[in-house]
Amino acid sequence: MASISRRKFLGATGATAGAVAAHGLFPSVLRAQAEPLRIGCPLPLTGPFAALAADMQRGAQLAVDELNAKGGVMGRKVEVLFRDDELKPAVGAQRTKELIENQKCQFIVGGLAAHVQMAINEQTKKAKVLFISTSQSDEISAKPDTSPITFHEALNPTITSRVMGTWIAQNLGKKWWIIYADYAWGKQNNAVLQDTLKKQGGTLLGATPYPLGSAEFSAHLPKIQAAKPDVLVSVTPGADNIAYLKQARSFGMDKTMKLAQPLLWISYLKEGGPELYSDIYGSINWYWELQDTIPSAKKFVEASMKKFNMPPGDYGAYSYSGVLEVGRGVELAKSTDAEAVANALRKSPVYDHFKGKEWWRACDNKAMQDMWIVKGRGPGKTKGDWGLMDIVAKVAADEKYDRTCAEKGFV
């Protein structure tokens, strides 16, 4: 206080009081125009998925910059508010409540872990706020969990495991062993993989569940080695993926069988390095080298290089697209009302933000999108810091890969 004179203090107080009074005098409609459009973004910024969450944070930020550079949405500036859900459903739910009630966020885009995303969805449904989930989950777009104002931008276990499972059976071999993390997402993938293998006429030699977050696989590996499968399919998310691959390689399993998994993440390829991921097969929703063939991917990569000096990752792409879809929906609906925006998106469901054409399926608000089969590049074959994968095949978007509307509970 010592450095502030009495006159200055009075002046500042008076100006503040004046501003507050003027704020109250304007009709609320005019004020609403000037207020930014707020999008809440709960993500696991700390904990084992922090690297993926940081990627998603960058993606959402790029989308907001892009919208604001165009003059905002309906003339309003767009803001994104990030909150750490700590990978805990109760925290995710509470932070979402804070975003909606305290920060007056009209939209929520985010979620990375399936269980947290489900808790977020309970809050958005209650508050009648539109939610675009960016987490892999089967339930989020199926009854009873979903709602007319819940959208799902990411792939899901059914799609990834059906597509990748079919590809593995047709290209790598039909005698499998599956190792999977013993929790909801792992179990769903395991079930879909087994079903797909059966349809392809393959043989399942065995399936091993392991506790999620465990770094110890050596107890399971000798048994798998003795069974001599053609392919060892692993559902080992996060840091487990690196631990698992290190041990499988140290047992020499990469020499006697193929190693494949439903999903690859560029963040973990970067962390694990090309030696670890050399010739590991998996599928992916997006990869930055697609910029060579897809114009929207090029625009996205360039924006990211300019701002962050690195290409975006597969999960950053989800949140980027999710935020842009909020902008598109609001412009289409000329409103921020959740139902109006949802209806507008269903009415003109096709969009292309980063990977070519995507569309919302009308019954369940699920994004239908292309995906790619990729393989880790070996040491010496990588391009720069991030050119870590070869694209093996493209799988064009098709509703048949997901469960049907009837299977999801829509009659």
Place this chain on the structure above:
Amino acid sequence: MGRHPVAAFGMFFAVFPFLMPYKSLASQVLIFGLFALGFNLLYGYTGLLSFGHAAYYGLGAYGTGIALAKLKLGSLWLGIAAGPLLAVLGGIAIGFFCLRRRGIYFAMLTLAFAQLLYFVAFHLSDVTGGDDGLRGIPQLPLNLFGWKIDLEGSLAFYYFTFVLVWLAVAGLKRILDSPFGTVLQAIRENGDRAAACGYDVRRVKHLSFVFSAFFAGLAGGLDALRLAVVPVESLYWVTSGQVVIMTLLGGAGTFFGPFVGAGTYLVLGDRLAVFTERWPLVIGLIFMAFVLFLPKGIWGTLIDRLPGGTSAGAKP
């Protein structure tokens, strides 16, 4: 708070949501305050440190959640009652085993039972939703003497919670002021002497354990309604740790200390989380400072410094 703590509690929390940045936070403070209050009955007044109190909070949450989401009971009151009921059953059974040991063995047993329940809930995914959590808990309207009150709004839900928590606080105060409450404190101070006075120490402890489970269970049930989801983490040991921290931060053995601790922990955490992901560090430092320099906690220190006040006799 002085002579009429329950009335003072009512007056303060009647205006509390308007002092908070948003209403759901106010409800959360009430609910966790009740949880901590229940824990304090066992720890602060009876001298039994339970490391597994999440068990009763979680049982309460699942009780209410399963009653409303799975059994589709159409009544809010039945749903609310199912939570504490399940928690009390859990308290009777677990207390029966744990109270056979004292000190660290007691604490470890409570922890072991809570973890046991956690793994049961984790694997019984048909009933509990497992790792995905129990979802689909409907927000039923409140039926009161023919009146239907919609609890969808966060302020309406706050006042609904407030009335129930207030009743619970009044009940708890009644328990502590009764001869039974005095026996609890006698056992805390010297169990052998209490036994020599002719009290059935184990039975009194067991009753305290079950009461404590009831309050934690009610808190769990209310939280299930508030979030419309029961995560399996409700039963996890970290939740047990949180309630210990809240109680010690506010002041164990004082009536409102746990409430003050829960409020401080939650409001500070919520505000700090807006600025930094490292908010637990700040709360940790504050917690350490209190344990080291002001072991009576925030409330205990405060009422010590008030004229005529002392926390020694477990005052409000």
